[in-house]
Amino acid sequence: MPDLDFEVTDLPASDHPEPGDVAPEFTRPLVGPEYWADESLSSVVAEGPTLLVFHPMDGAFPTTYMWNAIDDHGFADAVQVVGVSISTPYEHKDLLAERGEAARLFSDPDAGVAAAYDLENDLDGMAGVTEHRPAVFLLDSDRTVEYAWVADEWPAFPDYEAIAAAVADHA
């Protein structure tokens, strides 16, 4: 974020997976270019190192910024890139039509995966809506966490150069 002359909202401490931990398993609809189907995280990572990107609902500006930056850095050329948000498969199809090149997106409307990763963000002013705080994990093919970044402010954006370094080390 640019330097602002006021305080940015802090998010509470998170007990999220750290490097060396095994990322929690889950199954959700995974949206690809042509259809969606239930997929487990373990079946996805079994195909190779995976950048798992938690982001705000599709259409929010941080989501757009994050996917634009992920595309600009070309992470999908080196590893699998998989997103997660509370948005429906229909909204994910729209996102993938605009950005998220070669990415696939899990749909987690009840934010159950956010709970499992301790990434829940209860949105002020949107009653009943809990989404995922921005977070990025690089996972090995056995779901071991190689790199982790989790937002501690709202909003906050990933350190893409740090992600690039982690991808270069582990791809």
Added chain:
Amino acid sequence: MSDSDPELTLYRLQACPFCERVVRVLDDLDLAYDSRFVEPMHADRNVVKRVSGKRSVPALVDEATGVTMSESGNIVEYLERTYGDGGAA
């Protein structure tokens, strides 16, 4: 691919009554299947066309028998003939 990797794959559209008819029969016959959800817009269903030759859903792929078919009436008849009481499988 789901964890169990069933040999039946159903291409379906959310809330499509013809697809739900096939699902009822799959459940009645206690058959495991993978669901692949496609777009409401016909033009966006290239995967179904590639698999079955048509863009209509439901479309069923049965890897056990090598059969791919469309039209819920045909699919129901096929499932009952193949997996129902006195069926071939």
